[in-house]
Amino acid sequence: MTQSLSLTQGEKLLTGWGRTCPSSARVVDCSSVEQVQEVIRGAGPRGVLARGLGRSYGDAAQSGGATVLNLQSMDSxxxxxxxxxxxxxxxxxxxxxxxxxxxxxxxxxxxxxxxxxxxxxxxxxxxxxxxxxxxxxxxxxxxxxxxxxxxxxxxxxxxxxxxxxxxxxxxxxxxxxxxxxxxxxxxxxxTSSLISVDTQRVNDLDEVMSKMIAGDDKYRYTVAWIDTVSPSGRGVITSGDHAPFEQLSARQRSEALLFDPKALATAPSIIPGGLLNKLTIRAFNEAWFRKAPKSRTDEMQSIGAFFHPLDGVADWNRIYGPRGFLQYQFVVPDSAGHLIRTALDRLREVGAPSFLTVLKRFGASNPAPLSFPQAGWTLAADVPAGIDGLAAALDELDELIAAAGGRLYLAKDSRQSPQMFAQTYPRLSEWQKVRDELDPQGTFTSDLARRLSI
Amino acid sequence: MNDALGEPQSVLVLGGSSEIALATVNALPRRRLRRIVLAARPSAARDLAVTTLTAEGISGVTAVDFDARSTESHSVFINEIFDAGDIDIVLLAFGVLGDQEAAEADPALAVEIATTNYTGAVSIGLHVARRLRMQGHGSLVVYSSVAGDRARRSNFIYGSTKAGLDAFAQGLGDALHGTGAHVLVVRPGMVRTKMSAGMPEAPMTTDANVVADIVVKSLRRGKETVYAPGPLRFVMAGLKSMPRSVFRKLPR
CATH class of the missing domain: 3.30.465.10 (Uridine Diphospho-n-acetylenolpyruvylglucosamine Reductase; domain 3)
Structure with a gap:
């Protein structure tokens, strides 16, 4: 098969949301199951992968040289x-x-x-x-x-x-x-599209964590934002529930089930690499902490504001500049909750304070062998990829997390080692047996799969 | 696959006993490195490199026989290496300096230099580019030389092969632009190696590990052309704009 050296029509350079490690693939739009079957049967040596909206941070939704299925018109x-x-x-x-x-x-x-x-x-x-x-x-x-x-x-x-x-x-x-x-x-x-939200500003990490343990059962939704610049690990806990119709004001009742969020802004396409530096991240963290009320209950927030604040800024991933960024998300059991502070300290030491860091408690895991969540704590920190010493620091954290029985989230991963993955997903071989039944030729693959030898 | 922090998993060295290439391998981040293929004619230097890198804890270091001049073997050669797994970084580092005076007297010797440094590199370079394109990612590092920036009386045969190689590599980089495959052209000045041993040192002569560090840094930044050491860029810009009558009379 002859192939042009240059990019041909239908081929696209794909990356994850973190905009690191691009690879090119042939992207094919499919609108029916029959078309999907046809593309799979005609797959080349580099195989096939379905890609959605490209929000996984690393290389999960890309596959160099492969045929990538775009199913966005299968949107009933x-x-x-x-x-x-x-x-x-x-x-x-x-x-x-x-x-x-x-x-x-x-x-x-x-x-x-x-x-x-x-x-x-x-x-x-x-x-x-x-x-x-x-x-x-x-x-x-x-x-x-x-x-x-x-x-x-x-x-x-x-x-x-x-x-x-x-x-x-x-x-x-x-x-x-x-x-x-x-x-x-x-x-x-x-019965309404509003969320009744309680917000608490908390001055250090231990208190954030104990409050979250105590409050677990009280709310359907809860999460904490952590200030990664401050060594105290102070944070803001927001918790909420779907507001019942009865709780709405007369004005809110008139459009109780309204849902019409709009993107408020778009990040510019060219941003110099240094814009998101220690100073701006520090300022952001300070402002984010200060803007939260010390304690507020029953504030009505829209679905967009409560669940998806960043969706208000289209292409916000561009703010990290040309080198891109990664999101380090791990889970550890309750017994290793101290690793949350270790991770925050380590990231601060290498000069990788995070812009947005989220702490959350997980419930029990489900029967899926490769599903990430398990009971305990999960921390997700956005970190610019260009920081010196980051690879070593994250590898060290990986080891601590693995030793504590934790693991990293594949949808965010763009850098863990194959050994780390195999060690922390002990049901991998069980999963591989089923995968081999469904796809004995290994037609479905991705850059992530190749990188981690999945 | 390179990871998000620029850690490669696999490297192919064409010219696997080249001091500059081996220095580059040593300078690469190693946290995820699991396969190194050293392609070169059989030599003690090549075998020593395999032993050393293996002893340093890299699991899959192998040596394979490679002759840049036997271009008809290149297709099978490259396919075998890439069929065994993706290659993240290819170092195209082979080349001979040759004996300028002898080659002036015997054109067959000049053809040998040209065949290795230019024809062989064009052949293997295109085969590598085809496979990087197929896998949709990867970098090809081409070791050019400042000798190719402007041919000098004392080594114009070598210089002309590097000029050709440099032009080829730049064009290849442009052809591959945006495909996920990427070409980095490195133009070292005089480097203290076996190849240059015994020669009088030119200004800004450097060491292989300095060139190596520049290559690694440039790969991470996705650069397309780089001089080693960096300030040579300005020296060469000056030399290139010098009138020929003056340039000709420069010492050496």
């Missing part, structure tokens, strides 16, 4: 009020789903910090949100899904019954068991 959304479920195409975004179903009184079971993700991506990465301690991951709410395997065979998978192993291998399977084309999942019934 149907809400069935009788069963309380939504059936959506894999390419439907949570944003589109919310716009369609919030006015009907149905909210997605789980939303991460952005709603600009697809249903396929939400299942593939088994995403979690502020309600993990109560509701678990997105995958835990999926009733059934359609998967096209490595040979182009179509499967209807359910969490229980004969197909359960394939189902749970696909949940959190990072798109490596096949292409998800559709899924049906539970909704959270709501």
């Amino acid at each position: 959304v149907a809400f069935d009020a009788t069963s309380g479920t939504i059936t959506a195409g894999a390419g439907a975004s949570l944003d589109a789903i919310m716009r369609a179903t919030v006015p009907q009184g149905a909210f997605v079971p789980v939303t991460p910090g952005t709603r600009m993700i697809t249903v396929g991506g939400a299942i593939g990465a088994d995403v979690h949100g502020k309600n993990h301690h109560v509701d678990g991951t997105f995958g835990s709410h999926v009733k059934s899904l359609t998967l096209v395997d490595g040979a182009g065979g179509v499967h209807e998978l359910t969490p229980a019954g004969d197909t359960r192993e394939k189902f749970w291998a696909t949940v959190g399977g990072m798109g490596l068991t096949g292409a998800i084309t559709q899924a049906t999942f539970d909704v959270i019934p709501i």
